[in-house]
Amino acid sequence: MLQNTRDQSPSDTAASTRIDFIYLSEQDMVRAGVTDMAACVDTMEEMFGMLYHGDYRMAGVNNNSHGSVVVFPEISPFPTMPKPTPDRRFMAMPAYLGGRFGTAGMKWYGSNIANRDKGLPRSILMFILNDADTGAPLALMSANLLSAYRTGAVPGVGARHLARKDARTVGILGPGVMAKTSLSAFMAVRPGIDTVKVKGRGQKNLDAFLAWLSETFPQITSVRVVDSVEEVVRGSDIVTFCGSGATGDPSTYPMVRREWISPGTFLAMPALCNIDEAMEAPEIRKVLDNPGLYHAWFEENPKPVHNHIPAVGIRWLDLVDEGRIAPEQLEDLGQIVAGEAAGRRDEEEIIIMSVGGLPVEDVAWGTVVYRNALEKGIGVSLTLWDSPVLR
Structure with missing residues (x-):
């Protein structure tokens, strides 16, 4: 890493300006603990408390951009230019996180839903972690698992504070990667879960999910494939929608109807979601994982924003803009984690949480995994330069 140049003679300058960093492949990331969901949930919980107190920065003039x-x-007119197919994106997601992390980083996001036809993940991700003082690289990481686990851990943080302690039944829409990591997080914080209901679109994904579930959580003794969103929601203590799909028409997003929901249900929504009018009622608690992110989205996109950003939290901001719900209805997960607002207050209340996905989450979990890798001697050391040619 970049060495301290203080009190060194000019002859020591070349050595002091050398910058090394480590490259971590996906298997290196696994060995460094990226799939340790319990630790990831704890890290995300710590991070949300820091977000509430403001010790972070993300992109944009508002410091909250996705x-x-x-x-x-x-x-x-260019035949080789990519077409805007569903989930086609190239995206840069930078952030800084203070406290014991004290690092900056950026996830580089390439995605195309047609990748699945080639046997590839929908998204192919890399993450670079930087020294927050010099900007020097610390690590370049394979980031598919980093991103998947930090995303799934957030519903777990929500469940720790907002789900009933005796939760046993989880309803899942969309049996993909996000469903696996979200369920892993639920199991980490509510180990009494013994029943899963799942709905998927294709048999291949369902079969893969069921095989993973049997191998990973044999303590889940009741597993049922259901045919409708209503069956996913009815009778579930925890509900999560994890399916991908096209944006643009919120009427096509999976709907949550108040009449389906039992008292005491916690709903964590990291993917496309819409709600019926009865779910707008003030007695339905509405929690945002980070309000600043949603306000940034609201500033940056045409209205109604739910047409472009399918997170249910954006639907709530559209409703505030339309005067249909009061802004005071929207709660902050960070404030709850910090102990400055109530978590679950009783066994009957219904709570729905929107999960938007924050670049600062990648920095938090990436920093932990990087430090694990250093401690264990994992990764390939690479040299940026011995001494920079230009200064």
């Missing part, structure tokens, strides 16, 4: 994305035109 990132910067390349948008492709519907019609292009």
Whole structure:
């Protein structure tokens, strides 16, 4: 790493300006603990408390932007230019996190839903971690697992504070990667879960999820494949929607209807979601994982924003803008984690949490994994330079 140049003679300058960093492949990341969901949930919980107190920065003039994305035109005169197919994006997601982390970083996000036809993940991700003082690289990481686990850990943080302690039944829409990591987080904080209901679109994904579930959580003794969103929600103590899909028409997003929900249910929504009018009622608690992110989205996109950003929290901001709900209805997970607002207050209340995905989460979990790798001697050391040619 960059060495301290203080009190060194000019002859020592070349050695002091050498910068090394480590490269971590996906298997290196696994060995460094990226799949340790219990630790990831604890890290995300710590991070949310820091977010509430403001010790972070993300992109944009508001310091809360999700990132910067390349948008492709519907019609292009260039035959090799990518088409704007569903979930087609190139995106940069930078952030800084203070406290014991004290690092900055950026996830570089390439995605195309057609990747699945090639046997590849929908998204192919890399993450670079930087020294927050010099800007020097500390690590370049394979980031698919980093991103998946930090995303799933957030519903786990929500469940720790907002789900009933005796929760046993989880309803899942969309049996993909996000469903696996979200369920892993629920199991980490509510180990009494013994029943899962799941709905998927294709048999291949369902079969893969069921095989993973049997191998990973044999203590889940009741597993049922259901045919409707209503069956996912009815009778579930915890509900999560994890399916991908096209944005643009909120009427096509999976709907949550108040009449389906039992008293005491906690709903964590990290993917497309809409709600019926009865879910707008003030007695339904509405929690945002980070209000600043949603306000940034609201500032940056045409109205109604739910047409462009399918998170249910954006639907709530549209409703505030329309005067249909009061802004005071929207709660902050960070404030709850920090102990400055109530978590679950009783066994009957219904709580729905929107999960938007924050670049600062990658920095938090990436920093922990990087330090694990250093401690265990994992990764390939690479040299940026011995001494920079230009200064």
